[in-house]
Amino acid sequence: xxxxxxxxxxxxxxxxxxxxxxxxxxxxxxxxxxxxxxxxxxxxxxxxxxxxxxxxxxxxxxxxxxxxxxxxxxxxxxxxxxxxxxxxxxxxxxxxxxxxxxxxxxxxxxxxxxxxxxxxxxxxxxxxxxxxxxxxxxxxxxxxxxxxxxxxxxxxxxxxxxxxxxxxxxxxxxxxxxxxxxxxxxxxxxxxxxxxxxxxxxxxxxxxxxxxxxxxxxxxxxxxxxxxxxxxxxxxxxxxxxxxxxxxxxxxxxxxxxxxxxxxxxxxxxxxxxxxxxxxxxxxxxxxxxxxxxxxxxxxxxxxxxxxxxxxxxxxxxxxxxxxxxxxxxxxxxxxxxxxxxxxxxxxxxxxxxxxxxxxxxxxxxxxxxxxxxxxxxxxxxxxxxx
Numbered sequence: 001x002x003x004x005x006x007x008x009x010x011x012x013x014x015x016x017x018x019x020x021x022x023x024x025x026x027x028x029x030x031x032x033x034x035x036x037x038x039x040x041x042x043x044x045x046x047x048x049x050x051x052x053x054x055x056x057x058x059x060x061x062x063x064x065x066x067x068x069x070x071x072x073x074x075x076x077x078x079x080x081x082x083x084x085x086x087x088x089x090x091x092x093x094x095x096x097x098x099x100x101x102x103x104x105x106x107x108x109x110x111x112x113x114x115x116x117x118x119x120x121x122x123x124x125x126x127x128x129x130x131x132x133x134x135x136x137x138x139x140x141x142x143x144x145x146x147x148x149x150x151x152x153x154x155x156x157x158x159x160x161x162x163x164x165x166x167x168x169x170x171x172x173x174x175x176x177x178x179x180x181x182x183x184x185x186x187x188x189x190x191x192x193x194x195x196x197x198x199x200x201x202x203x204x205x206x207x208x209x210x211x212x213x214x215x216x217x218x219x220x221x222x223x224x225x226x227x228x229x230x231x232x233x234x235x236x237x238x239x240x241x242x243x244x245x246x247x248x249x250x251x252x253x254x255x256x257x258x259x260x261x262x263x264x265x266x267x268x269x270x271x272x273x274x275x276x277x278x279x280x281x282x283x284x285x286x287x288x289x290x291x292x293x294x295x296x297x298x299x300x301x302x303x304x305x306x307x308x309x310x311x312x313x314x315x316x317x318x319x320x321x322x323x324x325x326x327x328x329x330x331x332x333x334x335x336x337x338x339x340x341x342x343x344x345x346x347x348x349x350x351x352x353x354x355x356x357x358x359x360x361x362x363x364x365x366x367x368x369x370x371x372x373x374x375x376x377x378x379x380x381x382x383x384x385x386x387x
Contacts, residue, residue: 005075006309017069018076021055029086036215040207041165042088044124050091051121057095060103064111065119070316071096071250075257082261085357087364088215090162092254094118098125100250101171101192105235105243110194114169126167128158128221129244138173138190138241143223145176145193150230152176152193154201154223160371164219165207169196171234172223178238190240194232201226212363248373249325253311255372256325259332260304262361262368266336266343267297269358273347284346293346297339304332323385330378333368340365 010018028049036042050056058073060066067073074096081089095118102114102125117123134140143156154174161170176191195202205220235243271294274284284290311328314320340362344351351358369375 005072005079005312006305009072009309009312014069014072014076017058017073018080020053021077021080024050024053024055025080025084025086029081029089030084033084033086033088033215036088038214040214041217042215044166046089047091047094047121047124047166049121050089051119056091056121057099057115057119059096060099060115060119064103064115065117066115071253071312072316074254075312078254078257079261082258083265085265085360085364086215087213090216092258093127093162094125096254097247097251098127098171100247101127101234101243102194104247105192105239106194107231109231110234114194123168124163124166126161126163126170127173128161128170129173130158130160132157132159138244141173141175141190143172143174145174145191147230148227151227152230152232154193154195154226154228156223157205158221158223159205160208160218161221162216162218164204164221165217167197169194170221171195173240173244176233176237176240178236188238188241190244191237192234192240192243193228194234195223195226195228199226199228210367212360212366245322249320249322250315251372252325252329252378253308253315253320255368256304256308256311256328256332259329259336259365259368260301260308262365263297263301263304263332263336263339266340266358266361266365267294267301269361270294270297270343270346273350273358277348290346293342297342300335300339304335308332321385323382326373326378326381329372330369330375330382333365334375336365336368 028046054067055077057066058069059071062068078092099115099118102110114123118125129138131141131143145152145154154172156174172193172195173190174193175189177189201224203222203224205222208218210218274290277284308328311320311324343358344362347356347358350356353359
């Protein structure tokens, strides 16, 4: 089985890192994941175990408890979890979405407070952007923060928040313009605010019943006159939208990495099944239509892997553009949908049984075209860069 990135992109240390993390997944995640899917959440202790072994926040500076590795280590973590069908532990959100915001845009006090404990797994992070009535239109968010002396008072609701049950703090996108900028365009009024889970007025909503990704906890969050110190603003007031635009390229590449790894897994499952399944007196793999379908799946997976490898190299070199990351995100997520659907079809009725990994992979694949920016939003970003 292809593990993901082509081996030529990895040095000896990263190959050893992959082998070590694969053993961790086999010992600490795979045997328990079915139960976590029933529970709708993974245990907090898993993050601590991963942190103790250096598998969280791997790109974080050693000054803040990280390993100082590049994005290839993050890709390995994502690939290995996906390869195992283990979507419950959302290490990528914690390590490659939340932590970079704090490292790149937070104050030194923010970095010292959150990052070392994120790397150790003592603190679990989340980010809250989407609201019930806004979806991808981040400029239309209604959650608002107002200044009250040395504090901010936040009111509003967020939905579809991954790690919402487990998080110890959440990075909240809200309306908080710079002083005197109340009439500025919507994007200039957005700020990012760090909210600890024990802050007065922070309320966890219900756990959401998703179609797939069953072991990954997703909730609503409510802020009811939630009070946090004024210093909890990340960076400068009114700069939140610009921070999002800066960091979303990495998040979208993380999704693309997971998509090609999931597509590879679907291909491998399908190849194994059609070789073993007999119909009309011979294996399905001997039927021309089946062979053509496998050939198409394999070609799409190879194309996706090659493009994502290139994007990983560009991100590592600090050269990945927003539009290139958007290309990777929309194409690989749509490709995964095609490959997973074909895999289900090749499995016949068994492909529709939840006990078969291909069925769960098919369910888990659908949301990839929605979160971190829908396919339609990705295409608009690309078009704006070209036209």
